[in-house]
Amino acid sequence: MKKKYLIGILVFLAIGVYLALSGVKESDYVEVKPDKLFLDLVENTRYFSADEVAQMIISQDPSIQLIDVRTEKFYNKFTLNGAINIPLKDFLNPDNLAYLDQDVYNTILFSNGSSDADVAWQLATRMGYQNVFVMRGGMNNWVDQILQPTEHSVIWDRVNDQLYQYRKGASLYFGGKADDISSGDSDVKKKPKKPAVRRKKKEVEGGCG
Amino acid sequence: MKSLKHRNSTPDKYMNPYLAGVLLGLVLMAAFFFSGEGLGGSGAFKDIVKTTVVKVAPEYAAGTHYFKSATELDHSPLKTWLVFEVLGILLGGIISGAFAGRLKLKLEHSPKITSKTRIIFAVLGGMLFGIGSQLGRGCTSGAGLSGMAVMSVSGFVAVAAIFGSGYLFAWFFRKLWI
Amino acid sequence: MAPIFEYNSEWNLLAALIIGIAFGWVLERAGFSTSRKLAGVFYGYDFVVLKVFFTAAVTAAVGLLVLNQMGLVYFDDVWMPTTFIAPTIVGGVIMGLGFILGGFCPGTSVCAAAIGKIDAMAFIGGIVIGIYFYAFSYEFLWEDLRKSGSIGKVKIGELMGLSEGVAVLTFIIVALLAFWMVDTIKKKYKIKDVKY
Numbered sequence: 183m184k185k186k187y188l189i190g191i192l193v194f195l196a197i198g199v200y201l202a203l204s205g206v207k208e209s210d211y212v213e214v215k216p217d218k219l220f221l222d223l224v225e226n227t228r229y230f231s232a233d234e235v236a237q238m239i240i241s242q243d244p245s246i247q248l249i250d251v252r253t254e255k256f257y258n259k260f261t262l263n264g265a266i267n268i269p270l271k272d273f274l275n276p277d278n279l280a281y282l283d284q285d286v287y288n289t290i291l292f293s294n295g296s297s298d299a300d301v302a303w304q305l306a307t308r309m310g311y312q313n314v315f316v317m318r319g320g321m322n323n324w325v326d327q328i329l330q331p332t333e334h335s336v337i338w339d340r341v342n343d344q345l346y347q348y349r350k351g352a353s354l355y356f357g358g359k360a361d362d363i364s365s366g367d368s369d370v371k372k373k374p375k376k377p378a379v380r381r382k383k384k385e386v387e388g389g390c391g
Numbered sequence: 392m393k394s395l396k397h398r399n400s401t402p403d404k405y406m407n408p409y410l411a412g413v414l415l416g417l418v419l420m421a422a423f424f425f426s427g428e429g430l431g432g433s434g435a436f437k438d439i440v441k442t443t444v445v446k447v448a449p450e451y452a453a454g455t456h457y458f459k460s461a462t463e464l465d466h467s468p469l470k471t472w473l474v475f476e477v478l479g480i481l482l483g484g485i486i487s488g489a490f491a492g493r494l495k496l497k498l499e500h501s502p503k504i505t506s507k508t509r510i511i512f513a514v515l516g517g518m519l520f521g522i523g524s525q526l527g528r529g530c531t532s533g534a535g536l537s538g539m540a541v542m543s544v545s546g547f548v549a550v551a552a553i554f555g556s557g558y559l560f561a562w563f564f565r566k567l568w569i
Numbered sequence: 570m571a572p573i574f575e576y577n578s579e580w581n582l583l584a585a586l587i588i589g590i591a592f593g594w595v596l597e598r599a600g601f602s603t604s605r606k607l608a609g610v611f612y613g614y615d616f617v618v619l620k621v622f623f624t625a626a627v628t629a630a631v632g633l634l635v636l637n638q639m640g641l642v643y644f645d646d647v648w649m650p651t652t653f654i655a656p657t658i659v660g661g662v663i664m665g666l667g668f669i670l671g672g673f674c675p676g677t678s679v680c681a682a683a684i685g686k687i688d689a690m691a692f693i694g695g696i697v698i699g700i701y702f703y704a705f706s707y708e709f710l711w712e713d714l715r716k717s718g719s720i721g722k723v724k725i726g727e728l729m730g731l732s733e734g735v736a737v738l739t740f741i742i743v744a745l746l747a748f749w750m751v752d753t754i755k756k757k758y759k760i761k762d763v764k765y
Contacts, residue, residue: 423571549661
């Protein structure tokens with residue numbers, strides 16, 4: 183056998199042995215499979231209503247974090263108590279993703295309507311983050327149901343006086359008039375929570391086919 | 392290498408097959424590294440067929456399962472990686488053939504058959520490849536070679552089927568070649 | 570890191586062209602632009618197809634795994650076919666017959682047509698006719714078969730219970746054995762390669 187062939191064969195075998203002793207490297211980026219995503223999308227399990235969110239804020243539910251995906255302008259004008267602002271265009275910024283990369287809080291996304299928050303939800307869920315939700319109807323719904331509830335709104339039946347106070351306070355903050363204000367600390371913004379970061383390994387999706 | 396003036400006098404010898412194989416493997420690696428794709432051949436012809444049908448009869452095309460996806464594109468179905476790659480194959484063949492002195496209009500056939508027979512069987516062979524490559528999701532390069540490069544079962548199954556079938560039918564058609 | 574270029578970006582299409590040129594150049598230099606050499610593997614008078622094909626596959630398989638070790642290529646980010654057992658086998662059998670009758674496969678036929686082989690051009694015509702036929706009869710004849718038999722994206726190592734590296738090493742050894750076998754056959758029967 184010619185020398186060049188022998189060298190070639192040995193090189194291949196040597197590399198082969200090296201590979202046989204090594205594992206395959208996986209990339210850090212993982213993504214949720216489309217069929218799992220589809221189920222979540224169709225079953226609308228991601229929605230919280232404005233009432234439910236209001237209830238959680240009033241009761242100072244420690245397990246949630248609110249993320250406002252609207253632009254800074256809207257955020258600064260009026261937002262929900264304790265909400266962090268991550269404008270949709272900055273959503274994939276690693277510093278911002280840190281807020282999602284944890285399993286301590288349930289994240290509730292909201293925007294003016296539902297569409298931007300839904301887009302953010304899809305991005306987050308595709309990247310494998312769990313416990314991400316959307317406030318259905320967004321701030322538009324919030325204003326309708328919470329700030330200016332109609333007489334037969336479900337608010338009147340379900341929630342107690344505290345919500346009414348909150349609503350009044352919020353209404354005042356927004357620039358409206360309120361009849362009576364008992365406690366004035368409803369417009370104190372809570373400091374955004376520090377993200378509790380933890381890397382999670384999730385299911386791996388295949389490449390392009 | 393011969394200069395283009397002396398072409399067709401005596402063509403170059405062919406490259407050592409193992410060397411050619413290693414080079415081909417490197418080209419395949421480049422395809423994966425730069426574009427994330429495997430090499431292919433039949434896919435480009437599929438794109439050509441889709442383009443013509445969608446252009447000539449778009450309503451019909453939109454109503455069929457096969458062509459529907461092609462009607463929903465925002466660009467021509469020809470604007471694909473495979474079409475450009477196959478175009479490259481054409482150019483690469485010309486360049487190599489030119490420098491090796493092998494550019495020549497030729498119709499090769501076994502001494503036992505006529506030119507006409509060769510043409511007929513070439514067309515038939517092509518037709519079978521057209522059908523088979525669509526079913527098999529690729530031809531020897533696309534499904535076989537590229538599939539084996541990523542160690543996919545489909546690649547090995549495809550190669551086994553193609554070569555196995557070839558050996559099976561070879562004896563019956565031996566007059567075409569030897 | 571891979572893939573460097575984005576799907577359907579202009580740079581990617583340019584890369585496709587350049588890679589294709591390299592592909593065509595190597596094919597032609599190896600002699601894949603003549604049907605006589607290509608068919609030789611089935612009749613035992615020229616094993617160039619086997620040598621080039623398997624060397625290329627082994628080189629690429631080894632190379633990709635090495636790139637993976639270096640963190641340059643992750644298999645999730647590049648093409649990986651789904652395995653459909655039934656249509657691949659049926660398609661393969663049809664293509665095998667096509668190879669025997671036509672003496673080419675699509676890639677090599679383009680390469681051969683490039684240097685002026687008329688039978689290759691006829692072959693290409695045949696491919697297009699075949700695809701038209703397939704497309705127009707798709708819903709009646711082919712659709713169900715083509716969509717059947719999926720076992721997902723499986724690697725051969727997974728199937729045989731081997732790790733990727735061991736599978737590739739096995740691949741190398743099997744290829745080397747095949748080459749040795751083929752050369753022994755040729756020496757024994759004193760067959761000469763078709764030169765040009």
